[in-house]
Amino acid sequence: MTPLSKADTTSHLANWRAAAVATLPVMFGYLPLGAAFGILAVDVGIPWWAAMAMSILIYAGAGQFLAVALLANQAGLMEVAVATLMLNSRHLFYGLSLLRAFAGAGWRKPYLVFSLTDETYSLLTSQEGHAGQDHAQAFRLSALNQLWWVLGSLAGVLIGSQLAFDTTGIEFVLTALFIVLTIEQARRLRRWLPFIVATFTALGALALLPERHMLLGAIGAASLILLLQYRLGSAKQRTAKRCMAKRCIAKQQQRETS
Amino acid sequence: MTQNSLPLLGFIAVCALATFLTRALPFIAFSRQAEHPLVIHLGRYLPPAVMLILVIYAMRDWRPLSAGTANLSANGWPMILAGLIVAGMQLWRRNALLSILAGTGTYMSLVQWVG
Numbered sequence: 482m483t484p485l486s487k488a489d490t491t492s493h494l495a496n497w498r499a500a501a502v503a504t505l506p507v508m509f510g511y512l513p514l515g516a517a518f519g520i521l522a523v524d525v526g527i528p529w530w531a532a533m534a535m536s537i538l539i540y541a542g543a544g545q546f547l548a549v550a551l552l553a554n555q556a557g558l559m560e561v562a563v564a565t566l567m568l569n570s571r572h573l574f575y576g577l578s579l580l581r582a583f584a585g586a587g588w589r590k591p592y593l594v595f596s597l598t599d600e601t602y603s604l605l606t607s608q609e610g611h612a613g614q615d616h617a618q619a620f621r622l623s624a625l626n627q628l629w630w631v632l633g634s635l636a637g638v639l640i641g642s643q644l645a646f647d648t649t650g651i652e653f654v655l656t657a658l659f660i661v662l663t664i665e666q667a668r669r670l671r672r673w674l675p676f677i678v679a680t681f682t683a684l685g686a687l688a689l690l691p692e693r694h695m696l697l698g699a700i701g702a703a704s705l706i707l708l709l710q711y712r713l714g715s716a717k718q719r720t721a722k723r724c725m726a727k728r729c730i731a732k733q734q735q736r737e738t739s
Numbered sequence: 740m741t742q743n744s745l746p747l748l749g750f751i752a753v754c755a756l757a758t759f760l761t762r763a764l765p766f767i768a769f770s771r772q773a774e775h776p777l778v779i780h781l782g783r784y785l786p787p788a789v790m791l792i793l794v795i796y797a798m799r800d801w802r803p804l805s806a807g808t809a810n811l812s813a814n815g816w817p818m819i820l821a822g823l824i825v826a827g828m829q830l831w832r833r834n835a836l837l838s839i840l841a842g843t844g845t846y847m848s849l850v851q852w853v854g
Contacts, residue, residue: 506839531747538755548754558753565757576765578785580773583766590766597762599793606786650847653818656797657825657839663794664829666787675784679791687799696796703788704781711780 500621503608504629507600510655511629512636518545519637525553529638536634540596540627544569568693571700575602582606586616596623600655607662678706798822817849 515536522532527549535545547568551561575597582605583590593616601623608618667676679699686699772778801815825842829835 502836505836509839509843528744528747531744531751534748534751535754538751539758541758544754544758548750552747552750558749561750562753562757565754566761569758569761572761573765574781574785575789576762577769577778578782578789580765580769580778581782584773594763594766595759602786603790603793607790647851650814650817650850651843653821653846654839654843656794656818656822657842658835659790659793659797660822660825660842661829661835661838663787663790664826665835666790670783670787672784675788676791678784679788680795682788683792683795687795692799695799696792699792699796700789703792704785707781707784707788708777711777715776 496618497621500618500625503604504622504625506654506658506661507604507626508629510600510652510658511626512633513651514542514655515630515633515635516637516640518542518549519634519639520641521546521637522549522634523638523641525549527552532634532638533631536631537627540630541569541598542630567697571697572597574700574704577704579605582619583616586619589616589620593619593623596627598626600658601626603659603662607665674710675703675707678703678710682706794822814850817846817853820849821846 518536519532522535523529535548539545539548544565547564548561551564556564576594579597579602583593586593604622604626605619608615608622663676682699682702686695686702690698769778798818801818821842824845825838828838828841832838
């Protein structure tokens with residue numbers, strides 16, 4: 482390997498700094514949320530190293546809170562596997578919409594896939610040029626997000642429940658992040674369709690499903706509707722083409738007979 | 740490590756594998772379909788839909804019409820107010836960090852001091 486030139490190092494640093502700025506909203510959300518996880522884990526008697534291992538190896542917000550509850554209830558491994566799969570199955574649809582963006586990501590791809598939380602997915606698909614097709618930048622964003630989560634967990638494990646600063650309500654930071662990203666996506670896409678679909682499926686799931694299935698239900702239904710809409714769209718295109726062809730033939734015949 | 744740490748490690752491994760599986764499955768199952776027009780269609784329209792679903796999900800405590808009560812949670816109205824501030828700031832100034840801080844600050848003060 483050739484040693485990095487000075488220009489390379491500075492641009493390297495600049496890239497990381499840009500990524501850090503982009504992940505700031507996630508940082509404000511993940512530090513307190515990770516700390517909440519650490520506090521809860523220690524509270525129910527999970528050793529500190531196990532709590533940290535969960536934040537490093539599992540790395541799923543809601544999933545880890547569920548894991549703590551299952552551990553506290555001494556659930557069987559099979560039950561744990563099924564519950565975790567159910568809770569996280571919305572990620573199936575995330576992957577489906579990132580197939581192309583992550584293609585050719587090389588050695589970074591396994592980590593990009595592993596670290597695909599709701600927040601990282603939101604951030605990656607909202608980057609200019611879409612979905613971090615700049616894989617190096619996508620990697621930096623993903624790694625920093627997990628770093629905030631792990632640091633938050635560490636703080637929670639260390640300080641326990643003796644937090645001096647009242648952080649009630651700080652979880653709103655992630656809601657705010659999703660609002661900002663929705664607006665930016667709308668600005669870029671300039672189409673109403675996905676937002677209409679999302680409103681209907683989310684409100685429908687809210688009304689019909691228990692809370693723990695709501696996200697999966699809404700995201701699954703939205704994917705299905707987009708799939709059907711694609712099918713209808715391409716069917717319409719085909720008929721349009723066929724009609725055109727027919728009209729052409731008819732015109733030709735007319736010309737021939739006249 | 741105590742005697743209990745082995746089952747605990749097994750538990751963590753199961754959780755980690757199940758989580759990774761849900762994230763990796765589409766990439767394993769459809770690795771050859773990355774250029775399929777349907778996948779491109781989903782890649783274009785699913786992220787914005789998911790984003791709005793996450794917003795609505797995060798605000799699920801605010802249900803003005805459910806069960807005949809005004810609200811499910813005391814934090815419903817602060818949430819709506821703060822959400823409107825975030826959206827308004829973002830539309831006006833287009834500074835993500837500023838919008839998020841303004842909205843979260845509003846929400847935290849409303850919940851801690853008023854609510």
